[in-house]
Amino acid sequence: MLAAMARLEAQLIDYPRLAVALSGGVDSMTLAAVAYRVLGDKLMLVHAVSPAVPLEASDRVREHSQRLGWPLTIVDAGEFSDERYRNNPVNRCYYCKTNLYTRLRQVWDGPVASGANLDDLGDYRPGLLAASEKAVVHPLVEAAIDKQMVRAIARHLQLDDVAELPAQPCLSSRVETGLVINATDLLFVHRIERYLTEMLGPGDVRCRITAAGVRIEVPEDIRELHSDQWSAVCVELEQRIANDGRSFAGYDSYRRGSAFVHKPGDL
Template structure:
């Protein structure tokens, strides 16, 4: 990668002398936090929100990097579970999630809030971006013209290999079919299944545990010939232990829990 993408990103960041970055624990926001802290002209604070929809591993990753790199980090409650509109899980659930998130961050700072949204996010249905607009959140990657592949390249360039190789990991609530009320127990079950199956499947396999109106299902891509059988056997055992109906394994389909 040439120097230009990083230069353009830092130019976008340096326009704000008081910046707070919403850090989820994924490659986008984590890399943004790292680059801003290391190369930005102005002090920056990182804000990580915890909730049942955020995998504990993501929180641990944020805290580990904050300690390693010396970030100023605030960990707050996301607050979305107090919002009945969010818990109802409508098609625009992400709008209510981000509204609560940015409201919590605004309570900490009067400065500019930045997200890790990249160019690829603009091509998807992202109601959370509406909430971002309403809260005047800036998107430095978008401003700099950087897509997901560029974010991963930046992470790799700076030796952030644990971030560069992170699989896409949307919030746990994205696994729940539209119209099923968001429940902390469902999200904990999803996290359990995905963590245990990830340890059994080839590195790089795409894995989702979905909560559907009919029961739980596992979606897989890149797990190899025997991966489906391994996943089916283990997930069936977990479902039985937790009193859940297991529907089996099917091919991964992005956003399949989203019903409009």
């Protein structure tokens, strides 16, 4: 872990100044912590707020920045003004990141970094294409750091509340590909997932908006751990879904990216 952190510091020290796009997840928060150690006041952190960003992520960014003295700028990336994004195509993330980095360039004229790590290169990530087009750098990738190493560095830096954060992609990722994204749906998703987390603890819980209705995904191990209260949670969930005037499509085990629907040739 110390070798990985040294590689990252060596990557960062070459920048005379740097902005980091800060989502509030473990990757960008850990990158921000190391970058601040290396660059100090030559660093700017930029966090974008929107209906797709969970309130907890924004609160986390603000709390850490205030407590640790990080230089933080809050922006609205404006992706919800982009019809291409709202239409939720297969490459929705491309339009999201294009809007984000375009907005970031309006407030910063130096190098810009993302929190992408080595593991991200193996996934379908249209946002990385947008980053490439906007000349965004990826210090964690350049330092050959994967998610496991990121978590180890976060623990070493005593970012304990960050180190064990579950994967938390934007709320728009809960909406099935091809269904139009709107702020009302995302607020509903956030309320349901927050209830699940309050009742079952942190973990990979998802509220999916699909053409068939609302689908709830919870890992089997979490359901088994809370088997004594799972039935009551289900009753409450289904009541909340009905009260919001929505159809309930059932329960499933958590599956990463299950709202992402594409046909051969889409990618």
